[in-house]
Amino acid sequence: MKTSIATLALGVIITFAVPTTAATLRFDGVSGQVIVGSSTLLKISDNTATWEAWIHPAEQGTAPSTIMSREGEYLFARLTNGNLGWAVANTSPGWVFSDTGVFFPLSAWMHVAFVYDGSNMRLYTNGLLATSQSATGNIGDAIAAQNDFRIGARQAIPSFFDGQLDEVRVWGVARSAADVAAWLNRPLAGSEAGLLAYYQFNEGFGSVTGDSTTNDLFGAFAGVVTWNRAFDTLPGPIPESVPATLVTSTNAVLNALVNTNRTRATNFFRWGPGSAALSFDGVDDEVIVPHDATLNSYPLTLTAWVRVEPGGNGGIMNKYAASANGWRMFVSAGRVRAVYFRDANNRLLGNTPGSSDVVTVPIDDGQWHHVAFTVDDTGGKVYLDGALSGNAPWLGTPGQATITSPVQIGWAGGGFLDGQIDDAAIWNAALSQSAISNLIAGGQTIGHAQYSNVVAHWSMDAGAGTILTDVNGHGHDGAFSGFPVWKAEARPVLTNQTPRQVVSGNNSALDLDGGNDYVDVPDGTWFGGNFTVEFKAYVRSYSSFSHFLDFGNGTNQDNVLIALGAGASGRIDLHFYSNNIPSVLSSPASIPRNEWVHLAVTLQGAQASLYLNGALWARGNMNIPRSVVRTNAFLGRSNWPTDPYADALMDDVRIWNTARTGEQIRQFIDQPAPTGDPTLLLNYRFNESSGMIAIDSRTTGSRNGTYVNGAGRLPESPVTAPLAGLGRGTVYHAQVVAESTNGVSRSGIQRFATLAPGSGTALEFDGINDHVTVTGISDVTGNEATVEFWMKANSLKEQAVFNLVELPPGTISLSQFRARLPRADGSISWDWGLTPSRTLAYTPPVPVVGAWHHFAFVSSVSGNYMRIFRNGVLEAQRSGADAVAFRRLTIGRYVDGATNSFDGELDEFRVWTVARTETQIQENLNNRLAGDEPGLTACFRMDEGSGPFLIDASVNARHGMLINGTAHVGSTAPVGVPVATTRLAASVGFGSATLNGSVNGDGTLPSRFWFEYGVNNLNRTNSIQSLSPGDAVEMVSATVIDLQGGVTHSFRLVAANDNGTNYGAIQTFFMPFPASGYALQFNGSNYVNLGASTLLKVTTALSVEAWIYPTGPGDASGGGIIVNKEGEYEFARFADGTLRWAVANSNPGWVFVNTGIIAPSNQWMHVAFTYYGGGFMKLYTNGVPASTNTATGNIGDAVPGMNELWIGARQGGGQWIQPAFLYKVGIIKKHCSSICCNEQVTISQNKIII
Secondary structure (H helix, E strand, C coil): CCCCCCCCCCCCCCCEEEECCCCEEEEECCCCEEEEECCHHHCCCCCCEEEEEEEEECCCCCCCEEEEEECCCEEEEECCCCEEEEEECCCECCCCCEEEEEECCCCCCEEEEEEECCCEEEEEECCEEEEEEECECCCCCCCCCCCCEEECCCCCCCCCCEEEEEEEEEECCCCCHHHHHHHCCCCCCCCCCCEEEEECCCCCCCCEECCCCCCCCCEEEECCEEEECCCCCCCCCEEEEEEEECCCCCCEEEEEEEECCCCCCEEEEEEEECEEEEEEECCCCEEEECCCHHHHCCCEEEEEEEEECCCCCEEEEEEEECCCEEEEEEEECCEEEEEEEEECCEEECCCCCCCCCEEEEECCCCCEEEEEEEEECCEEEEEECCEEEEEECEECCCCCCCCCCCEEECEECCEECEEEEEEEEEECCCCCHHHHHHHHHHCCCCCCCCHHHEEEEECCCCCCCCEECCCCCCCCCEEEECCCEEEEEEECCCCEECCCEECCCCEEEEEEECCCCEEEECCECCCCCCEEEEEEEEECCCCCCCEEEEEECCCCCCCEEEEECCCCCCEEEEEEEECCEEEEEEEEEECCECCEEEEEEEEECCEEEEEECCEEEEEEECCCCCCCCECEEEECCCCCCCCCCCEEEEEEEEEECCCCCHHHHHHCCCCCCCCCCCCEEEEECCCCCCCCEECECCCCCCCCEEEECCCEEEEEEEEEEEECCCCCCCEEEEEEEEEECCEEEECCCEEEECCECCCEEEEEEECCCCEEEEECCCCCEECEEEEEEEEEECCCCCCCCEEEECCCCCCCCCCEEEEECCCCCCCEEEEEECCCCEEEEECCCCCCECCCEEEEEEEECCCCEEEEEECCEEEEEEECCCCEECCEEEECCCCCCCCCCCEEEEEEEEEECCCCCHHHHHHHCCCCCCCCCCCEEEEECCCCCCCCEECECCCCCCCEEEECCCEEEECCCCCCCCEEEEEEEEEEECCEEEEEEEEECCCCCCEEEEEEEECCCCCEECCCEEECCCCCEEEEEEEECCCCCCEEEEEEEEEEECCEEEECCCEEEEECCCCCCCCEEECCCCCEECCCCHHHCCCCEEEEEEEEEECCCCECCCEEEEEEECCCEEEEECCCCEEEEEECCCECCCCCEEEEEECCCCCCEEEEEEEECCCEEEEEECCEEEEEEECECCCCCCCCCCCCEEECCCCCCCCCCCCEEEEEEEEECCCCCHHHHHHHHHHHHCCCCC
16 A cells, blocks of 8 residues: 555544444344334335345354344244245235245355335345245234334344344335345445335444434344444445645645555545634633523533543533533543433433443544434433434433523533534434434534524634634623633534546555465564564454464564454454563554554564554563574464464555654654665565565665465555635645445545645644654754744643754753743743753743744854844843754654643744844745745745645755644734745747746735846846736746857746745756757858958948857967958957957957957857947947947958958958857948847847757
């Protein structure tokens, strides 16, 4: 699997399969069943129906194994002889079992569909007609007193199913053969015509399973029924989203990789802008809404989107007092809980053993979840992400609470919430499961079909202020207490969809079938000290002791192995053997199935560490493997002959001879490893197009492996979708969905931000553990340093914006350059030096929370000062400074540990090795830099918009890694200058070129742009042009002429507005010879004779021009003639390269005059001589005045007998250019002024050239 467009380096992209069977139910065959009840909606009284399910029987008892039944009406089971059987209370054969004669083996999956049409009962297995039996009449009721619909059992007699069931569907219509075959591997929408009940069993938790139709016929577990969340019958395609690219202010390209699983797959992207949210710190943040009687509505529904940090607890919504009156929904031990009290004796309490509340599974995973709590006379229900996950009956008499306490958002009896809340609402109705599902699908409460039942709705979209507005107009506004923080566009709302497309491509992963596939790796020592093994895995089944990797010399002989644990636990076991003595480290939980994950194992000394998706999963002391040659090195196979082979996909297998840190592991989870790293011992990417060799892609040697027994590559294909018309400066989220006949799969959600007007994007830090790491800042040494940035802080707390330290990662340095701001008391501290020995602290004259401020920290040993500038103005300083010697930079927290993380946004972060002055800071604080400014060692514009890298725009390119979810947001920092991007030149030739670029304006001010260009420096410009206000990317160009041929030209685009100037990167192009068709080549003996026409005789004024390309010195005594009219005028390039002239005038007469200007060899140059008898001879080179010599008098004839005009030679003999090219020789019978000559040069240079 190739995932190289980088992700956020915490960066793991987690995908999860959601095919027709993301989970199943396991029935114990003794008591396990799902009881739906006796709803008349499942009574079939006519003669058409369909019943279908996926079944996987484990054992056959002494009674039939019931698949589903409605007692006395219809029943389907696996009979004791292993055949499938059925019974319906019709006319014929009536309420008796009919044996289909179709045998169903144990321990195998099969899809069964029974279709009744009043004449026949047809049985389809895996979509094919297996048998048809006569059956007539309407379906009645043979046991009127018993009407439960049950899954896995009968109501009348013990007849329990032993095995797994999935995708149970009941229809009130006779489905066609085509419909059965088309949909057996695909999930239904739930709204199909005739569908009465639909149980997908995809919840994976709880003791209730939901009905995916609008009938809401949920089923309750009885007896022993367990979830099998790891199961997938027929895996669908596997998608993996990767960061968006080509992100501008209004456009982006969504990217993903799709593993088709050998099926014809299609894909599309779900995407949309994020929804704003409120963040609560878990300490004292809450919103208080005054009491109103309508907030005590009964029936009642509470809904909200919640994101809880790991280990986080606290209230979601609360209106409860100690008098046992009211309600609350909160998080405790990571689980959502809810209670409702009419009074102490009449209340709703959960029926979960050991609990007093309605309880769901843990949600403290840092992901967004939708929670809902409904209350009516039937009891209370808690829904998690649309699935019913808990219910409780009334204890006592149902009724309405009369509490007069306020509503508290972010607090309840469990304390303050550590997390985020969005789109919270109170309803005066108990919403059905389908209504809650529709609420989730719509993304927002507004627009829901039952919005009229909302009595209070807090959308959290304001983004500013300390009042939480009730947006439905009922006036239930809340006031902030503590300091809740607005989080712009934090929650994904994926309401848009791109067109479907067919997946194609040729990237691949290692495919191991669990039969006998493996990769044989060459012999080698491999281990014997510190090491790291890492790879990506997609586990398809939990096979006891199946090995991902086993390097050893047989069984119990120096093995280093990574395998699945015993049984079907799915845990990861590490076994290290030393002197044939094993040590074992196991993961605390199962590895996910049907989901790409990254595993890494490190050994540092005797300490082994196991990482899952870059996070530490398990750690313990292990044996240190011996340094011996291992001859049995396998991927997908064990050295123990009885162990099964791996049933999995693997990708990016790497072995290092060093213990990589967690940060290093996270850095390259979704990036190719540096193939030239000498510590990298093995690097298999499995991207070969064919053959039996697994290529080791390192550049320092190769240890190619061999695919054995059919092990091969499973294609994985890149897919893209362009987006246009996006909002500027907006955060978007996207998810790829892949479909095939085997099911539907969805990836994890990616985030990107479009560029804001002028200021692009910024980085948002969560104040918990977000940060950026940058290594290799080795040239920040010496006596001076400046660090500057734009900052918008969200809160006052102990936090660090940046830290420069001396020592490498994993070590603690006492030499620090650290800024802590704003601190809990609003002050700013700058710690500097070895202890740190120096601190500069002060409190700014205005609060710095909630608004953008520019800070610059400047240190100078030679100047003996430390200075802090805010918004370009010096606000604090002290004497003393230490010399600089740093190697790494952390942005957003202290460099070591996860404490003191910054809470807010940063933009335009720069590091200098010079002490910037106040004027320099002021000149550039609102501008973007080119990246090549003297002393600039790192420049982070933070305009990437997506991905895990922070790009250094300086010439040093020291890029940083985004850690733990640090994310881009549209920036509102006042960096409002247009962005200039230089693009390639076009139409190069004929002495002219079209210079191209693009300008991204700042959205409010008109912009100006121009091009700087030249040969050796950028000394020429075209005219300034204007652009109207706006921040769309505008393509711009300018045609420039009068360009020297045969040389390389440089140019760049410059854009400016009243806020500042921005310079694009420098581009180059080569200008070919200045000729159209052909130039004349002179070899030392040839020339051109134009004759002695009197038209070529001049007297008072003369201009001669030509393109010349000398390739040698010419005649040693007289150089080489360009133009000669013997005895009247001539122009030459002498052996020393100087240009010279002679005219038969009064002064200086018929002698050569040296201009001192050199025409270089092997290079085109345009030369123009212009003579005015009143006083001068001027020389222009490439259109620019080069020399002026005194010259007076009319031009006569010093050699009357020779009057021919020659090019390339002299009629008087002896002097030629040898060899050379000449092009466009022109003679004008007047002198040219500076303007006139330039015009003539322009005319000449604008002709066709070669």
